Amino acid sequence: MSYSVAVVGATGAVGSTMIASLQEQKFPVSQLHLLATARSAGSEYGWNGQTLKVQDIESFDWTGVQVALFAGGEIASERLVPKAKAAGAISIDNSASFRMHADVPLVVPEVNPEALRQHQKVVANPNCSTIQMVAALKPFLDLGLKRVTVSTYQSVSGTGKDAIEELENLTRGWASGQAVGHKVYPAPIAFNCLPQIGSFGEDGFTGEERKMMEETRKILDLPELRISATCVRVPVFYGHSESVHIELDKPCSVAEAEERLARMPGVQVQKAGPGPTPLQAAHQDDVLVGRVRVDPSVENGLQFWVVADNLRKGAASNAVQIACKMLEMGLL
Ligand SMILES: NC(=O)c1ccc[n+]([C@@H]2O[C@H](COP(=O)([O-])OP(=O)(O)OC[C@H]3O[C@@H](n4cnc5c(N)ncnc54)[C@H](OP(=O)(O)O)[C@@H]3O)[C@@H](O)[C@H]2O)c1
Numbered sequence: 001m002s003y004s005v006a007v008v009g010a011t012g013a014v015g016s017t018m019i020a021s022l023q024e025q026k027f028p029v030s031q032l033h034l035l036a037t038a039r040s041a042g043s044e045y046g047w048n049g050q051t052l053k054v055q056d057i058e059s060f061d062w063t064g065v066q067v068a069l070f071a072g073g074e075i076a077s078e079r080l081v082p083k084a085k086a087a088g089a090i091s092i093d094n095s096a097s098f099r100m101h102a103d104v105p106l107v108v109p110e111v112n113p114e115a116l117r118q119h120q121k122v123v124a125n126p127n128c129s130t131i132q133m134v135a136a137l138k139p140f141l142d143l144g145l146k147r148v149t150v151s152t153y154q155s156v157s158g159t160g161k162d163a164i165e166e167l168e169n170l171t172r173g174w175a176s177g178q179a180v181g182h183k184v185y186p187a188p189i190a191f192n193c194l195p196q197i198g199s200f201g202e203d204g205f206t207g208e209e210r211k212m213m214e215e216t217r218k219i220l221d222l223p224e225l226r227i228s229a230t231c232v233r234v235p236v237f238y239g240h241s242e243s244v245h246i247e248l249d250k251p252c253s254v255a256e257a258e259e260r261l262a263r264m265p266g267v268q269v270q271k272a273g274p275g276p277t278p279l280q281a282a283h284q285d286d287v288l289v290g291r292v293r294v295d296p297s298v299e300n301g302l303q304f305w306v307v308a309d310n311l312r313k314g315a316a317s318n319a320v321q322i323a324c325k326m327l328e329m330g331l332l
């Protein structure tokens with residue numbers, strides 16, 4: 001059996017990576033529809049030896065589509081996921097629009113695949129920073145996860161294709177001595193760090209920080225988990241890094257922690273050396289963990305460094321892995 005698949009936002013940073021992930025993960029596709037706005041309709045992408053043209057989503061007929069991978073942003077998802085559902089398709093959505101809905105599973109296949117059984121034709125892909133962190137937290141759940149503190153160092157590709165271009169232009173401008181303006185971020189991102197991702201709430205946390213806290217509780221099914229996040233944009237093109245501190249009910253040595261992480265599917269542990277970097281994590285699907293230490297400042301504490309490609313495991317690959325897992329579980 002193979003499936004008629006639509007990729008919404010196919011010309012974007014995530015959508016174009018989804019096209020590659022579908023091929024790499026060998027998801028059985030009978031027909032692939034690439035969709036975006038009228039701005040980029042007609043753009044061409046290679047697919048299994050053919051050239052496919054991007055179609056304008058406004059004139060697209062959803063009839064017959066079985067799986068819809070959404071990477072067109074919140075406005076597109078809110079308007080079009082119901083349309084895809086009405087046509088009978090299962091949507092896997094990368095936006096934040098449905099993630100916290102009680103009837104929408106929020107899934108990282110290696111962490112909580114069973115949640116997929118509750119789907120009502122919509123599954124949400126978690127936030128990129130959340131995905132890589134929960135993959136590294138899962139191995140410790142049976143030791144009683146009491147508290148998580150995380151600081152992130154997030155690449156510009158997490159904002160999308162315009163942000164990648166902005167960092168490139170600012171860097172080239174700096175190297176050639178030319179003043180270049182910025183519009184994607186509120187301050188120049190080149191040679192800088194911006195401690196704001198998303199808008200500020202009344203409690204001082206940003207949207208990205210709230211997503212990490214709320215989504216982690218939902219995915220791990222720990223509604224009372226004590227968790228606090230600080231999210232920072234850094235001048236890196238691909239790959240988010242995180243410094244994670246955890247407190248457990250039971251003690252865990254560095255050797256045992258590394259052993260547990262090494263057994264986790266989709267996680268690679270670096271037991272020695274300076275720790276994984278975004279350049280090492282870029283363009284592949286695994287979550288890299290290193291710098292595992294006992295945190296001496298609390299009882300039963302551990303700290304480690306987690307890196308992953310935000311466009312791949314943080315978005316496109318996780319979405320395609322969800323589709324593959326649903327196929328394996330007989331849910332498609
Ligand atoms: N970047 C990441 O690391 C990451 C990680 C997790 C989740 N996400 C989420 O994934 C989504 C896409 O992010 P991105 O980084 O790929 O953004 P992006 O590079 O800016 O690409 C946006 C894509 O959406 C299309 N689009 C824009 N408005 C649309 C509309 N109204 N209807 C249909 N398509 C529309 C654009 O098409 P045109 O070419 O026609 O403009 C483009 O293909 C967002 O919801 C984002 O929050 C991103």
